[in-house]
Amino acid sequence: xxxxxxxxxxxxxxxxxxxxxxxxxxxxxxxxxxxxxxxxxxxxxxxxxxxxxxxxxxxxxxxxxxxxxxxxxxxxxxxxxxxxxxxxxxxxxxxxxxxxxxxxxxxxxxxxxxxxxxxxxxxxxxxxxxxxxxxxxxxxxxxxxxxxxxxxxxxxxxxxxxxxxxxxxxxxxxxxxxxxxxxxxxxxxxxxxxxxxxxxxxxxxxx
Amino acid sequence: xxxxxxxxxxxxxxxxxxxxxxxxxxxxxxxxxxxxxxxxxxxxxxxxxxxxxxxxxxxxxxxxxxxxxxxxxxxxxxxxxxxxxxxxxxxxxxxxxxxxxxxxxxxxxxxxxxxxxxxxxxxxxxxxxxxxxxxxxxxxxxxxxxxxxxxxxxxxxxxxxxxxxxxxxxxxxxxxxxxxxxxxxxxxxxxxxxxxxxxxxxxxxxxxxxxxxxxxxxxxxxxxxxxxxxxxxxxxxxxxxxxxxxxxxxxxxxxxxxxxxxxxxxxxxxxxxxxxxxxxxxxxxxxxxxxxxxxxxxxxxxxxxxxxxxxxxxxxxxxxxxxxxxxxxxxxxxxxxxxxxxx
Numbered sequence: 263x264x265x266x267x268x269x270x271x272x273x274x275x276x277x278x279x280x281x282x283x284x285x286x287x288x289x290x291x292x293x294x295x296x297x298x299x300x301x302x303x304x305x306x307x308x309x310x311x312x313x314x315x316x317x318x319x320x321x322x323x324x325x326x327x328x329x330x331x332x333x334x335x336x337x338x339x340x341x342x343x344x345x346x347x348x349x350x351x352x353x354x355x356x357x358x359x360x361x362x363x364x365x366x367x368x369x370x371x372x373x374x375x376x377x378x379x380x381x382x383x384x385x386x387x388x389x390x391x392x393x394x395x396x397x398x399x400x401x402x403x404x405x406x407x408x409x410x411x412x413x414x415x416x417x418x419x420x421x422x423x424x425x426x427x428x429x430x431x432x433x434x435x436x437x438x439x440x441x442x443x444x445x446x447x448x449x450x451x452x453x454x455x456x457x458x459x460x461x462x463x464x465x466x467x468x469x
Numbered sequence: 470x471x472x473x474x475x476x477x478x479x480x481x482x483x484x485x486x487x488x489x490x491x492x493x494x495x496x497x498x499x500x501x502x503x504x505x506x507x508x509x510x511x512x513x514x515x516x517x518x519x520x521x522x523x524x525x526x527x528x529x530x531x532x533x534x535x536x537x538x539x540x541x542x543x544x545x546x547x548x549x550x551x552x553x554x555x556x557x558x559x560x561x562x563x564x565x566x567x568x569x570x571x572x573x574x575x576x577x578x579x580x581x582x583x584x585x586x587x588x589x590x591x592x593x594x595x596x597x598x599x600x601x602x603x604x605x606x607x608x609x610x611x612x613x614x615x616x617x618x619x620x621x622x623x624x625x626x627x628x629x630x631x632x633x634x635x636x637x638x639x640x641x642x643x644x645x646x647x648x649x650x651x652x653x654x655x656x657x658x659x660x661x662x663x664x665x666x667x668x669x670x671x672x673x674x675x676x677x678x679x680x681x682x683x684x685x686x687x688x689x690x691x692x693x694x695x696x697x698x699x700x701x702x703x704x705x706x707x708x709x710x711x712x713x714x715x716x717x718x719x720x721x722x723x724x725x726x727x728x729x730x731x732x733x734x735x736x737x738x739x740x741x742x743x744x745x746x747x748x749x750x751x752x753x754x755x756x757x758x759x760x761x762x763x764x765x766x767x768x769x770x771x772x773x774x775x776x777x778x779x780x781x782x783x784x785x786x787x788x789x790x791x792x793x794x795x796x797x798x799x800x801x802x803x804x805x806x807x808x809x810x811x812x
Contacts (some may be wrong), residue, residue, distance in 0.1 A: 308624045310640060311672070381525070410644050422782070422791075424738035426775055429756040429793040431737075432747060434587075435796075436730070436754060437599035 267297055274301045520623030522637045524614040526660035531611045532559060534690045536661060539571075539682040542605045546676070546778055548572075552605065557689025565693045568604045578602045579696070587699045594702040605678065607651075607752045611662075616751025619727015620644055628652065631663040632680045641752070647723040647800040648753060649675060659685055667777070669795030670797060675777050715744060717788070719760055723800060726750040734758075748794075748804075755794025755801075759808065763789045772798045781805065 268285060273284045288294040304313050504662040515521035515728040530536075535557045542550040553569040574590040585603075586596040601612045607617055617623070626638040636654040645648065653703075654664040715731060717789060730747035746757040771782040781792045781801035783806060792801040 310622075310624050310642060373698070374757045421736075421739055421741075422773075422780065424741075424769075425734040425756075425758055425791050426733060426778075426780065426795060428736055428745070428758075429740065432730075432745065432756050433754065434603055435597065436608065436747065437585075437602060438595050438612065 266291070266294060270294055273299075274305065343424055361409060518625075520625050521539060521615075521618060523625075523637055523639055523655055523660065524617070528611055528614045529662040531556065531662070532564065534659060534661070535686045536659075537682075537684045537686070537690055538661065538680055540678050540688040543679065547776060548590070550605070553682075555690050555692065557693045558629065559693065560687060565689065565696070566602060568602050568694070578604060581696070581698055581701065584701065584704065596702045596704045598704055606665075608754055609747065613751060617641060617725070619749045620648075621633070621650075621752065622725065623763050626652075628657070632677045632683060634658070634663060634683065636663050636805065643725075643750075643776045645724045646670060648726075648750065651752065656683065659683075661685070661748065667795070675795075704743070714811070715759075716811055717744065717757050718809055718811045719757075719804065720745070720809055721803050723796075723804075729754075753795045755792060755796055757795075757804065760789045760791075760792040761787055 269284050274283055288298055389460065417442075470602075474804055479557050496539050515525065536555070538554045540554065551571045552572055553567070554571075554586070555567045557565050557610065559565065563582055565582075568578045574623040576590070577588040579586045579600075581600050583598055583600055584596050585599045585601075586594060587603075588594045590702070591694060591800065601608060620643055622642045622644055624640040624642065626640050629636050629638055629655040635657040636653050638652065641651040641653065649667055649669050652664075652666040653662065656663050663680045663683070665678040666674055668674050719728070726748050727747045727750070728746060730745070732745050733742055734745040735742050741760065744759040746759070748755050748757060769782075769784055771780075773780045775793075777795050779796055779798050779801055781798055783790050783802065783805045785806060788808060790805040790808060792805055794801075
């Protein structure tokens, strides 16, 4: 019993040379399959690589749901199958189906409307904002995730370009000599580099 | 259940427990570093074979070895950028370092001890006084890795093979989950960098540095002996003005992040004067701009991305605050909304 776990553990650690036997054993043994899963989980945990959401055993959950599903049996013969009644019922049924279809459509429309509503109070758009890295080669290219009114857009863009250029410049001119020591009063400098040199560098900004 | 657990402990999957057992054998297997005195002293602060010791070893190696490394920088949406990175210590003990972008017109930076000279197209060459070259690497990663220990958790992940060499993988994750993380692979023999991945909080890759060639030599590269130190461009003067207290106080900073620079700037396009703050945690440097009473109505919240930089703007009372840097937008929001008038 413990030997088979031992072999599996060694395999997962990459210490087992002949892996075929162990994998064959795992295929035919539910205990080992469980171990296989938990060993990998432990490893991911140790490496801090666990995903943000843990969804184990989707297949098992589905299987369980099917298990609990009530069996569908063939219906008994009833009075509905009398000739007259059976020809009336389809009408009623169709009407019912129409009603169901209509209500589904209404529900969908409501749902779509709700989904398209933007939450004004929300600080960010629902889509993750950082991922739109399509900046291209220009250092001042910038993608906006929220549209500003048209008249202000140009002004806004100008300001953002100015910030981006200045950020690039700051990154270029930063210097480090030793780990920074905490100090209470911080010096405030006025435009550190003389204007001439500054504009030269701004013009180029390659990359 | 207990028995299973016991089996597990006896097994080898819980590598972490065995680090301590492995230590003695592993230590003897390591080659002697070039500068044993300093290395021993520096590494002994940390448990042997800990991530801290490995990063210290990396720092020591990149300051003391004569090496020539080629690597490629990969960013989404941008062409790959190949670099040549050379380092040497001359017979007089002067440290020299070169970083050279190999594609296109090229950009080149040369460091001689504490003077870094930059040669770039369309810009007159200039020099700065600094111990690190501003390049694609995290600014202080190689020089002062201990700065990371404050704000980041370091996890030894395991050994693997990168660039054809045996590598030790280390994961660097911010303690408060407020910044991006790093995966680094270090050469087991020398401690030099082989690969570096930056990933966001969802473990998606943002930026990658992959070393393609690594050579360590006895003597520094002949290239360094050709440099005429006297011919290097002059140091750009950064004038220190009188110290003024800013009326604004930043209430929230992520763990390990601190203020490294604060000054007033005139923006080049709009000619507006803004207060500039640089924040750094040793891994990322971010810019924070504070502007009071903006005349135009072009304010409001805005989130965007420029390559791997996040750009975040918010109107906070009378202040227009903009943050740019490699941090998640939620962190930028937390910093920006915490700014208040000094009591």
